[in-house]
Amino acid sequence: MNETIHWTENAQNMQADWGGDSRHPAPKHIQAITQISAEQAIQLMRQHTALLWRGDYHQGKQLLAAIKKRVRSKARIHTDFHKHRLQQAQHSRLFQLLLVEIQPQGILNNSRAPDIAAALNDVFGKPNQNALLLPLHLLLGYIGAYEWHKTGVSIPALQGQKIHVPYGVFSPVRGEYLELVAHAALPSACQTAWDIGTGSGVLAAILAQRGIPEIIATDNNPRAIVCAQANIERLGLNKQIHIQHTSLFPEGKADLIVCNPPWLPAKPSSDIETALYDPNHQMLKTFLENIRNHLSANGQVWLIMSDIAEHLGLRPSEALHQWIEAAGLKIIHKIDTQPTHQKAREQHHPLSYARNREITSLWQLGIQ
Ligand SMILES: C[S@@+](CC[C@H](N)C(=O)[O-])C[C@H]1O[C@@H](n2cnc3c(N)ncnc32)[C@H](O)[C@@H]1O
Incomplete structure (x- = not known):
């Protein structure tokens, strides 16, 4: 059973299933956004606020790439395996705080979004019945994996x-x-x-x-x-x-x-x-x-x-x-x-x- 997440958006109470990795707890604070700089996004994410991306799909991908680049370029280099992995896990948890909402049957309403239904079916085995909040980072992984699966x-x-x-x-x-x-x-x-x-x-x-x-x-x-x-x-x-x-x-x-x-x-x-x-x-x-x-x-x-x-x-x-x-x-x-x-x-x-x-x-x- 997926955990249900609640948030408020434009004074409306919203809810969706949490689609993130089961080892990461669902975020408690969610803020919907259509535009933000990578730096502001990182600041909010570091304060445990997940950002629900409502803007253009490709701009969302660019934002995620900019967040990753910035976080990684400022990170210390650890040659110790455990420290390196801990840092990777912390980064991955942070990157999972940029979310998109998937409507039932695998529909992504962001402008210029691709059809992702087949990729999601390939991962979950069936279409989602409820709205799903999914980290964009994971969604891109699913889409890539689906292409590899076919090839x-x-x-x-x-x-x-x-x-x-x-x-x-x-x-x-x-x-x-x-x-x-x-x-x-x-x-x-x-x-x-x-x-x-x-x-x-x-x-x-x-x-x-x-x-x-x-x-x-x-x-x-x-x-x-x-x-x-x-x-x-x-x-x-x-x-x-x-x-x-x-x-x-x-x-x-x-x-x-x-x-x-x-x-x-x-x-x-x-x-x-x-x-x-x-x-x-x-x-x-x-x-x-x-x-x-x-x-x-x-x-x-x-x-x-x-x-x-x-x-x-x-x-x-x-x-x-x-x-x-x-x-x-x-x-x-x-x-x-x-x-x-x-x-x-x-x-x-x-x-x-x-x-x-x-x-x-x-x-x-x-x-x-
Ligand atoms: C490194 S992968 C190897 C996969 C494949 N044999 C290959 O060489 O490409 C290790 C595999 O062991 C499986 N595995 C781990 N623990 C297992 C267990 N207790 N019983 C059966 N399979 C297990 C994992 O799910 C994974 O598919």
Whole structure:
């Protein structure tokens, strides 16, 4: 159930559902505006007043861009991961205070506004029945995500076939790790495989194309389940791959268990960050602690991990080895790759000292 927000505008009592991220509380004070400078807007927002933009849509976008530029240019540079993230979260909370009102059925009444109904349906799964106050920052994210969802990401490891990824599901757009899964030597006589935390379903699809006859892919995010199912059907692999909405493992055992867990041990600060951040590496640890019960004799675990958490000082370099050993597993082989995406080469990002050194590995593990 969405929280209802009340405000007064032109001496009228108004109300709408709150459409912001569920981890951010709905704003208490709302002021409708049609014109304001970025500086004045920031001042009001810093006093916890949310601004409901009633002006021209494109001017609203320009205002948001000017607010972001101003706030970021004045911010201190933190090379410490936690301080950097805290600052990012504070900025994101501030940027969420510029709102637009969406009328029922996804209608935006600001002048020159585009038709956003399809983008909202793609995110929420159905048209909104009540008026909705939505941060413009989020709306722009939804529109961008909808375009990406339609376009899809071409996957070389799937012979260029596309994976379509909606808002809120991990996208394999930086896909070096996919090549590792496409080319690593499979365990002998591999008949069954699991893809734990399947996201878009991309790893399950690669395993299916490698000829494994029975694959189960799980995820605990309902958006990922819908997305993976759609991709698997689109690729015509639904006879080989079964998608299950569950936390971690299905029933039984498998010859190969693949997992690409969230890489950073930190608290997600928004609903869409749960694929990237996992407090205290909880998913990874639980995965490793229980894996032996699910592996058939001579079976293998393929764990995909980047070492970025080590470069950021969030995980001691020996920790992963220790967890693997404590799980009763041994390392059969480790294949490394370096990220080729632009962010990995950026020199001026506060965390570039870690990003520039990041290595992603496929750990092939067997029973000790
Ligand atoms: C880094 S993404 C990997 C997605 C996909 N396998 C890939 O490689 O592109 C991690 C995925 O694990 C899922 N996940 C996190 N905790 C989980 C759990 N306890 N059980 C199942 N899936 C989980 C997330 O929803 C997310 O889809």
